[in-house]
Amino acid sequence: MGEELKQSLSLAWRALMSNKVRSFLTMLGIVIGVAAVIIIISIGNGAQSLILDQLKSFGKDLVIVLPGNSDEGPPSEAMGITITTLKYNDAEALSKPNNVANVKAVVAYYQTSANVIWRDKSYETVINGVTANYFDVEDSSIDKGRFFTNEEVNSAAHVAVLGSVVVDELFGDVDPIGQRLRIKNQTVEVIGVLKSRGKVGMQDYDDQILVPVVFAQKMIAGVDYLSSIRVKLVPNADADRAVSEIEETLREQHNILKKEDDDFSVHSFQDVLDTITRITNTINYFLATMAGLSLVVGGIGIMNIMLVSVTERTREIGLRKAIGATNGQILRQFLLESVCLTLIGGSIGIISGILISYLAAVVAHLLRYQWDFVISIPALLIAVLISIAIGIIFGLYPARRASNLEPVDALRYE
């Protein structure tokens, strides 16, 4: 058995090497298919970990309150509708311990975008109105200068803390602290610069200007509502209980009796995490399935070339039968050949897939993303098994054709 396998392998190898270009082109389908699956799984995992790790690092014990009842359907912002039900005094109500227990901090957000002007330079960026306890819920800190105080928030002080991208865009090498900027028609004084943090998910935290939330609402946008409220609980607090206490408080604030009438929605971090995981998983599986389809196309290429090979070697098959090869032995020989083809193709695909995934990770790092280079061993094993399976599945028909040839017909074949 061992000797027969060795001989069959060396024969399969010779058969493939006797037509290098053809073998390579045939393999290419499998190479591309396997590489695509590996790359998509790896990049998918990388992107997922990018989003989830960042969320986990600062999002533990976090509850997010959004305006509008978003339990059903897409968020209202996606439809171009602004919901104005969340107010600054809602945030104040949530920070009272007799309303919601175990709260460490409540941060109110009003987000908009605007053109910012300093001397002859202008730059369009995100204006993020927040409260003074911003750093309690965000994984961020001050690099230079200081953050604004509670008093400055309540008095709508004209002060701003800049992200590093905004500093680079507007000031270059000039020290921005103490400089005056124009946002819409307001003049604000730069009092601090945020430590560079990079992109988290799709959001660039360095490309924003933080201002007191009341200032952003009243002086820049002329509105009285909030974009969102983030509630940070004390470590290991019961998030479900906090969510229901927040809901009750807000219903009281908004004079709502039934849950169905809620004009806000409350999401614990775990909800958000689950949703994001579900969405990214779905996308990953979908993409991997698409890439897997190319493996089927590659398999058809294998079948095609194996049929050509069987025809070309009809006399050889006849001879083998004449000297005593059984149908089963001929079948195994051709199957081995197609499995060799797909296994070699699959291996090349795995190696190139890993290389390309690694390159993607390097590029992501250069673009300041926190990107993990993830190669899952199960995915590699599955890729190898799929390669073998394709060799068997698509090699079976040609191999059966070879094994069923009549020895006389095969020997006579010209």
Place this chain on the structure above:
Amino acid sequence: MADYPLIDVRHLNKIYDNEGVITQVLFDINLKIKSGEFVSIMGPSGSGKSTLMHILGLLDRPTSGEYFFNGHNINELSDNQLANLRNQSIGFVFQSFNLLPRTTVLDNVKLPLLYSRDKRKMDERAREVLENIGLGHRLYYLSNQISGGEKQRVAIARALVNNPQVIFADEPTGNLDSRSGIQVMQILQALNDKGTTIILVTHETFTAEHAQRIVKIYDGRLVSDEPVVNRRIAKENEFLK
């Protein structure tokens, strides 16, 4: 020695049905060949001699009639049993050699051993046969690097490696120059002298007369079956030790 002939064919017919076009190739063939004989099957091309050889060599089955090979009724044997009989008891030598391309001489000769149950000392057995046939210096040459005469000797070595009872040679000298042809006939005669049954298919009287007996086929019918009176002996018996 068994008391039945090695080959015993009774009322054998072969009919091809090619998509409704029915062609009868062999008509009521009766033939007995004893173990140790050297028989030529002669006939012009299209006479059915190759078809007869294929059936006798267990590569094809008769449409009707009976064929006993070494006492086995082949109508009762499965394809795998026939493959095993071909492997163990029969050697083939073809006009066009049918060696595996880009494969060494040694590996070509080993080929029948790979399909054999007895896989011991395959290299040694193949080498021994090649040395006996005078090709010990060509073991690791590729089959496309040697001359036509050498190719046919490799094919004979391949036919011999499993010590078969009978060798079927289908126009073995047809693609060879006369000198190589004589060598091949010498080898076949020497093998026959040692007891191997040889069945030679040819259309040339000269080649056929190296046998002890000539069976003539014409239009699918056996027309004569006579011993050779003046048997030719291939000279210079230096290629077989």
